Amino acid sequence: MSRTRRSSFPTARPGVTPPGGRHATATTRSAGAATRAVTRTLSDDPLGGTVRRTVLPSGLRVLTEAIPAMRSVSFGIWVAVGSRDETGPQAGAAHFLEHLLFKGTHKRDALEISSSIEAVGGETNAFTTKEYTCYYARVLDEDLPLAIDVMCDLVADSVLEPADVETERGVILEEIAMHDDEPGDEVHDLLTRAVYGDHPLGRLISGTAETVTPMTRRQIQSFYRRRYVAPHIVIAAAGNLDHATVVRLVRSALKGSPLDTDPATPAPHRPTTPAVRTQAPTVVVHAKETEQAHVVLGCPGIDRLDERRFALGVLNNVLGGGMSSRLFQEIRERRGLAYSVYSYASQYADSGLFGVYAGCAPGRVQEVLELTRAELARTAEHGVTEAELARGKGMSKGSFVLGLEDTGSRMSRLAKGELLYGDLVPVDELLHRVDAVTLDDVNALVADLLSRPMSLAVVGPFGESDFVA
Numbered sequence: 001m002s003r004t005r006r007s008s009f010p011t012a013r014p015g016v017t018p019p020g021g022r023h024a025t026a027t028t029r030s031a032g033a034a035t036r037a038v039t040r041t042l043s044d045d046p047l048g049g050t051v052r053r054t055v056l057p058s059g060l061r062v063l064t065e066a067i068p069a070m071r072s073v074s075f076g077i078w079v080a081v082g083s084r085d086e087t088g089p090q091a092g093a094a095h096f097l098e099h100l101l102f103k104g105t106h107k108r109d110a111l112e113i114s115s116s117i118e119a120v121g122g123e124t125n126a127f128t129t130k131e132y133t134c135y136y137a138r139v140l141d142e143d144l145p146l147a148i149d150v151m152c153d154l155v156a157d158s159v160l161e162p163a164d165v166e167t168e169r170g171v172i173l174e175e176i177a178m179h180d181d182e183p184g185d186e187v188h189d190l191l192t193r194a195v196y197g198d199h200p201l202g203r204l205i206s207g208t209a210e211t212v213t214p215m216t217r218r219q220i221q222s223f224y225r226r227r228y229v230a231p232h233i234v235i236a237a238a239g240n241l242d243h244a245t246v247v248r249l250v251r252s253a254l255k256g257s258p259l260d261t262d263p264a265t266p267a268p269h270r271p272t273t274p275a276v277r278t279q280a281p282t283v284v285v286h287a288k289e290t291e292q293a294h295v296v297l298g299c300p301g302i303d304r305l306d307e308r309r310f311a312l313g314v315l316n317n318v319l320g321g322g323m324s325s326r327l328f329q330e331i332r333e334r335r336g337l338a339y340s341v342y343s344y345a346s347q348y349a350d351s352g353l354f355g356v357y358a359g360c361a362p363g364r365v366q367e368v369l370e371l372t373r374a375e376l377a378r379t380a381e382h383g384v385t386e387a388e389l390a391r392g393k394g395m396s397k398g399s400f401v402l403g404l405e406d407t408g409s410r411m412s413r414l415a416k417g418e419l420l421y422g423d424l425v426p427v428d429e430l431l432h433r434v435d436a437v438t439l440d441d442v443n444a445l446v447a448d449l450l451s452r453p454m455s456l457a458v459v460g461p462f463g464e465s466d467f468v469a
Contacts, residue, residue: 037057037251039052039055039243041053051066051414051424058260059231059267060259062236062246062250063415064414065410066243070240072239073138073240075136075138075235075237076411076415077135077152077234078415078419079135079228079233081094081232083130086203086223091211092207092208095128098127099172100164101158102154103168104164107153113154116146116150120139120143122137122146122147124151132419132420135151136408137151138407144241153257155233156253156259160220169215172206175206176209179206183286183459183460186286187295190458194284196279228258228259229259230261230264231265231266232267233259234415236415237411238410238411239410239411269422270350272349273350278300281299281454283464285458288459290460292360292362294460295359295365296456297456299353299453300353301347302352304420306352308444310396310436310437313392315442315446315449317396318389322395324391326379327358330371338360339359340359343357354449362460362462365460365462377450380447383446384446393434393437400430401427
């Protein structure tokens with residue numbers, strides 16, 4: 001089980017409202033709800049396989065990509081619920097629940113869940129993010145029926161035994177403690193908190209010891225049954241499969257479960273207005289005796305449907321997206337001041353975050369910060385060059401296509417397209433969108449984004465007085 005990692009290159013067409021709503025009641029009939037499953041072909045991509053989408057009467061969606069050349073299948077159940085959907089006292093509930101669903105159902109205990117998949121050489125896992133949760137399995141194509149039955153069972157019909165709640169509470173508290181011992185991860189959480197403050201986007205996905213310790217089974221059970229409803233769920237699979245067979249197996253696995261509900265339409269899209277209110281720039285320092293200082297400069301970025309997100313992908317590559325980037329070349333290659341230095345962008349339905357990270361010896365942190373700020377200011381003033389534009393676009397296209405070389409990444413692309421963007425854009429069109437980014441597009445974004453005042457997060461042997469906001 002894991003929490004989310006930071007950003008990825010955008011994968012869908014701007015201007016499409018993302019799904020993922022707040023509350024939905026699965027047993028409430030909707031005027032537009034279909035009483036029969038509705039299937040259509042989304043694409044027959046020359047760079048991929050045939051993609052089909054079925055909306056079940058319950059509002060649950062099933063998407064598949066048939067790739068006959070593969071001998072494996074990745075199967076995922078994606079729920080449009082993440083840590084930002086929790087109240088303050090619930091902080092960590094989505095992540096807690098992710099752990100608990102593997103502990104047993106009315107049909108299987110925890111050992112049977114894990115051993116049934118491992119016995120055929122497969123693997124299962126899950127992760128929680130700020131806006132969704134994913135449960136997935138990867139198996140040989142012939143074992144897909146087993147994977148569907150097991151994964152649908154654990155997501156739809158988990159028991160949440162009181163003893164398991166206590167066991168996993170201890171596991172999660174250890175995970176939180178382990179995270180606190182990783183300053184390279186902690187510093188990003190500090191920056192997020194500095195930018196978003198008390199907004200749910202600013203909280204830890206795992207919650208804290210103060211919120212996880214008193215959380216009761218009843219609270220988690222209530223969160224489970226209110227949030228894990230069919231209209232909020234997307235099932236995606238990619239590999240050597242037949243769409244109609246997958247749909248039939250999913251319906252069979254969910255028959256009689258809490259997700260086998262009255263007709264409903266897919267949940268309304270996650271609201272994108274009003275925009276998330278961010279905090280004034282600040283400096284946050286966590287004093288800790290570490291061998292290396294960890295620093296992140298960051299500011300509010302753009303949301304995932306912003307027209308400029310393809311330009312942002314290019315800009316990120318130019319600034320700190322690889323070994324040829326400006327920051328890597330200046331700070332590591334020319335001066336040898338840091339082992340790791342990079343930039344990144346995180347994007348949500350209604351907000352975003354842009355940051356630059358560096359890890360260096362404590363005695364070098366001021367010099368690294370000065371160089372980083374100088375490079376950002378120079379880029380803001382002069383923009384990027386034609387050569388950098390070409391390189392940044394090439395990196396974006398290459399990383400995107402190379403990232404589709406396995407069934408797991410293709411399965412994720414299907415689910416994210418449906419869950420976050422409400423659309424699946426063909427690979428060729430995505431590459432065209434990157435090619436269409438102009439120097440003016442990037443430099444206009446540079447002038448806006450890099451002129452924003454930045455917060456600073458630091459983990460290391462320092463005090464706040466060592467840094468100036």
